[in-house]
Amino acid sequence: MLRILVPIKRVLDPQLLPRINAAKKGFEFSKNDKFSINPFDDIAVEESLLLRTKYKDLIESIQVVAIGSMENNKDILRNSIAKGVDKAILVPTKESAGDDISILNECKILEKVIEKTNSNLVLMGKQDIDKDSGIKGGILGGLLNWPLASNAAKVTPSDNGKIVVERETDNGQSTVEMSLPGIITTDLRLNVPRYVSLSKLMKAKKKPIDSLEVALSDEHTDNGKIEILQVEEAIHERKCEKVKDVDELLSKLSETISSTKAAA
Amino acid sequence: MRRASFQRFLSSSGKRFLSQKIIPFTFEKYPNVKRNPNFKSIDSQDIAFFQSILPSPQSILQSDLDEFNIDWMYKFKGQSQLVLKPTSTIQVSQILKYCNEKNLALVPQGGNTGLVGGGVPIFDEIVLSLKNFNKIRSFDEINGILKCDPGIILQDAQEFLASKGYIFPIDLGAKGSCQIGGMVGTNAGGLRLLRYGPLHGSILGLEVVLPDGTIIDGMHSLRKDNTGYDYKQLFIGSEGTLGVVTGISVATPIKSNSVQVAFMGIKDYSSAMKLYVKAKQDLGEILSAFEFMDGQSQEFVKKYRSTTSPSITFPLEESYPYYILIETSGSNKDHDQSKMETFLETAMENELIEDGTIAQDSNEAHELWNWRELIPESCQLNGGSVYKYDISLPIRDMYSLIEETNKRLQEQSLIADSSSSPSSSSSSSSKPVIGAVGFGHMGDGNIHLNIATKQYSKEVESVLEPFVYEFVSSKNGSISAEHGIGFQKKPYLTYGRSKEEIQLNRQIKNLFDPKGIMNPYKLL
Ligand SMILES: Cc1cc2nc3c(=O)[nH]c(=O)nc-3n(C[C@H](O)[C@H](O)[C@H](O)COP(=O)(O)OP(=O)(O)OC[C@H]3O[C@@H](n4cnc5c(N)ncnc54)[C@H](O)[C@@H]3O)c2cc1C
Numbered sequence: 001m002l003r004i005l006v007p008i009k010r011v012l013d014p015q016l017l018p019r020i021n022a023a024k025k026g027f028e029f030s031k032n033d034k035f036s037i038n039p040f041d042d043i044a045v046e047e048s049l050l051l052r053t054k055y056k057d058l059i060e061s062i063q064v065v066a067i068g069s070m071e072n073n074k075d076i077l078r079n080s081i082a083k084g085v086d087k088a089i090l091v092p093t094k095e096s097a098g099d100d101i102s103i104l105n106e107c108k109i110l111e112k113v114i115e116k117t118n119s120n121l122v123l124m125g126k127q128d129i130d131k132d133s134g135i136k137g138g139i140l141g142g143l144l145n146w147p148l149a150s151n152a153a154k155v156t157p158s159d160n161g162k163i164v165v166e167r168e169t170d171n172g173q174s175t176v177e178m179s180l181p182g183i184i185t186t187d188l189r190l191n192v193p194r195y196v197s198l199s200k201l202m203k204a205k206k207k208p209i210d211s212l213e214v215a216l217s218d219e220h221t222d223n224g225k226i227e228i229l230q231v232e233e234a235i236h237e238r239k240c241e242k243v244k245d246v247d248e249l250l251s252k253l254s255e256t257i258s259s260t261k262a263a264a
Numbered sequence: 265m266r267r268a269s270f271q272r273f274l275s276s277s278g279k280r281f282l283s284q285k286i287i288p289f290t291f292e293k294y295p296n297v298k299r300n301p302n303f304k305s306i307d308s309q310d311i312a313f314f315q316s317i318l319p320s321p322q323s324i325l326q327s328d329l330d331e332f333n334i335d336w337m338y339k340f341k342g343q344s345q346l347v348l349k350p351t352s353t354i355q356v357s358q359i360l361k362y363c364n365e366k367n368l369a370l371v372p373q374g375g376n377t378g379l380v381g382g383g384v385p386i387f388d389e390i391v392l393s394l395k396n397f398n399k400i401r402s403f404d405e406i407n408g409i410l411k412c413d414p415g416i417i418l419q420d421a422q423e424f425l426a427s428k429g430y431i432f433p434i435d436l437g438a439k440g441s442c443q444i445g446g447m448v449g450t451n452a453g454g455l456r457l458l459r460y461g462p463l464h465g466s467i468l469g470l471e472v473v474l475p476d477g478t479i480i481d482g483m484h485s486l487r488k489d490n491t492g493y494d495y496k497q498l499f500i501g502s503e504g505t506l507g508v509v510t511g512i513s514v515a516t517p518i519k520s521n522s523v524q525v526a527f528m529g530i531k532d533y534s535s536a537m538k539l540y541v542k543a544k545q546d547l548g549e550i551l552s553a554f555e556f557m558d559g560q561s562q563e564f565v566k567k568y569r570s571t572t573s574p575s576i577t578f579p580l581e582e583s584y585p586y587y588i589l590i591e592t593s594g595s596n597k598d599h600d601q602s603k604m605e606t607f608l609e610t611a612m613e614n615e616l617i618e619d620g621t622i623a624q625d626s627n628e629a630h631e632l633w634n635w636r637e638l639i640p641e642s643c644q645l646n647g648g649s650v651y652k653y654d655i656s657l658p659i660r661d662m663y664s665l666i667e668e669t670n671k672r673l674q675e676q677s678l679i680a681d682s683s684s685s686p687s688s689s690s691s692s693s694s695k696p697v698i699g700a701v702g703f704g705h706m707g708d709g710n711i712h713l714n715i716a717t718k719q720y721s722k723e724v725e726s727v728l729e730p731f732v733y734e735f736v737s738s739k740n741g742s743i744s745a746e747h748g749i750g751f752q753k754k755p756y757l758t759y760g761r762s763k764e765e766i767q768l769n770r771q772i773k774n775l776f777d778p779k780g781i782m783n784p785y786k787l788l
Binding site: 015202 | 521522526527528575576577579580581595596597598608609612617619620621622624625626627628630
């Protein structure tokens with residue numbers, strides 16, 4: 001039986017460009033900025049729900065967990081309940097830490113949550129679109145000594161109690177079979193998340209969000225090991241060139257394609 | 265993974281489909297319309313003159329002109345042999361002056377997305393395409409005043425303005441192709457008229473070239489200016505019959521930093537009306553769109569999208585007889601959000617809506633809009649030939665038009681019975697009509713009736729016309745709310761205008777264009 005845990009995080013709306021702060025060391029947000037669930041986490045939530053639809057008897061529970069303040073996280077937690085997860089958990093952090101705890105601490109908290117919820121499958125986004133580190137799945141796997149199937153494009157439980165995961169790779173697809181307990185991180189192609197139904201959202205508002213206090217015994221501090229020197233806006237270079245006919249256009253195109261391939 | 269990769273569902277709407285169909289020439293379909301013999305035919309001397317003022321070979325086209333001769337609906341096809349693409353006001357002026365002297369008729373053409381056959385030639389009129397006349401002239405960041413050439417595509421203008429924190433006051437489904445000049449030509453209404461009003465209010469000034477080549481430079485930038493006749497208003501909605509709009513000065517609103525989109529299912533039309541009243545009460549000044557769609561229109565979009573993007577899911581779990589899309593644009597996210605939530609929750613409690621969803625992020629918002637904006641394209645893909653009526657009616661009578669039309673089509677046995685499943689059986693049935701759908705800008709009392717058919721035919725047309733126009737006229741509605749008259753609706757002008765009004769229009773036309781070279785056979 002699968003006891004699924006989906007860690008979710010709130011990020012700036014994917015279509016909005018974050019504003020760089022005056023010190024150029026980070027970002028600043030205004031109260032009008034729209035935040036939503038990290039899109040990859042949304043895919044993870046969706047996948048857990050789809051698994052339940054397809055393999056009803058295999059799923060014992062689906063829980064989501066967010067770390068941070070209630071104010072910031074209640075929307076994404078409620079939406080998950082409305083979409084159909086069984087339980088939404090918030091791990092409140094110290095006021096000073098806010099939502100900005102280090103990735104390692106986040107993973108250590110998740111480790112504790114997994115223990116307390118007795119989960120045996122973690123479905124999570126392959127990266128957060130705000131930090132883009134893409135290492136949470138790996139760190140968590142290391143802490144727990146659990147296997148990790150990253151960048152999942154298809155997830156299928158097999159008869160022998162394992163899970164078959166088709167993974168996206170640079171040059172195609174690789175299929176792996178993973179034993180449980182384990183971690184799967186989700187890629188873009190896995191599914192398209194559903195919308196939150198209003199009627200279900202209204203019911204979800206009446207349901208509780210569970211608070212789970214987690215104390216870390218050996219809280220990790222960055223202690224200046226990594227310092228952000230400067231954040232800069234990406235410069236999108238657009239070059240215009242005039243070509244005289246279709247033949248020249250085609251040769252220019254193939255030139256560009258091969259040179260970008262070489263660069264990548 | 266960059267943020268941009270999440271813009272995955274973006275589709276640019278308003279694109280046309282390449283049709284394999286053979287489209288008959290308009291003059292064959294409408295034998296009663298005769299070419300005006302006063303107009304000269306183009307000869308090599310004319311070409312030589314145009315070459316002298318338009319030196320670039322890309323500015324003069326004499327072959328492969330289907331794109332310019334055939335309209336967006338594939339309903340009208342002209343026989344023009346010449347397309348001119350000026351890039352400046354002076355060039356437009358030189359062309360018009362010459363044409364006026366030589367009695368050469370012309371059609372100004374923008375993005376060719378017009379829906380009444382107004383932007384394509386009927387016979388051999390020269391097409392004056394504004395496509396390459398497409399620069400932004402200036403933008404005043406304090407007053408939000410945009411000055412631009414006519415040929416700039418709406419979406420490009422929108423992107424430019426967004427980067428400055430402003431928006432274009434009008435938005436419509438054809439944004440990927442239609443031009444600002446064409447929108448002025450048709451006085452386009454679109455999706456946000458409810459909030460920002462018609463172009464008649466937003467346009468501060470126009471530069472126009474009269475048929476004799478005179479350039480009227482009225483690129484004013486004053487919100488208040490009572491110095492004589494407001495002649496620019498005549499050009500807004502003149503459909504290229506008075507002159508060519510070569511410059512636009514338009515007041516643009518500040519971009520709202522909090523936009524919300526909700527999509528909901530409704531059980532009957534009277535709930536839709538009640539919901540509209542409630543939306544005005546509860547959302548007040550932040551309401552920026554209230555769009556109505558019937559069930560069949562969404563069946564068409566579902567079918568269309570299942571071919572273009574199979575993984576996309578419909579916003580609601582179930583199907584409903586009607587749908588409403590609401591957008592709010594405001595300046596305070598928390599306030600706006602709580603207003604919207606209260607509105608939707610009380611609407612659910614009062615059973616005005618059956619279910620709904622609020623976009624969680626901009627991708628979802630964009631997706632929800634797609635379900636509304638892709639209706640015209642979907643009708644076309646499902647049918648191929650679509651009869652389109654763009655009607656203003658008192659809100660109470662709005663949907664009865666769709667019901668009456670469906671009834672008539674059923675009585676005449678032209679449409680598959682609506683009780684059988686709409687999406688599956690209809691296209692395979694032997695009936696010529698695939699479906700008659702209604703959708704539109706409910707907040708403006710404007711509904712679009714689209715009848716998707718396998719082929720344009722006299723049989724279907726005679727059932728629809730003049731029936732639709734008579735119906736609308738009997739309810740004191742307008743037979744053209746925002747698309748204009750063009751060629752298609754010209755015979756029905758009397759349903760909307762009195763003799764005296766039409767006479768006054770004629771006098772205005774004669775004043776500006778005594779030789780009648782500008783977009784002949786249209787409007788009047
Ligand atoms: C998918 C779709 C959705 C649409 N939705 C809406 C909607 O919501 N609301 C609405 O109002 N309309 C809508 N329309 C129709 C609308 O009229 C056009 O999209 C738009 O206003 C026309 O712009 P255009 O540049 O394509 O003009 P064209 O079709 O090229 O021309 C339209 C008319 O304007 C004249 N004209 C063009 N440029 C000039 C100029 N520079 N000077 C003088 N006259 C000129 C032409 O001669 C013609 O009579 C829609 C059309 C489509 C295809």
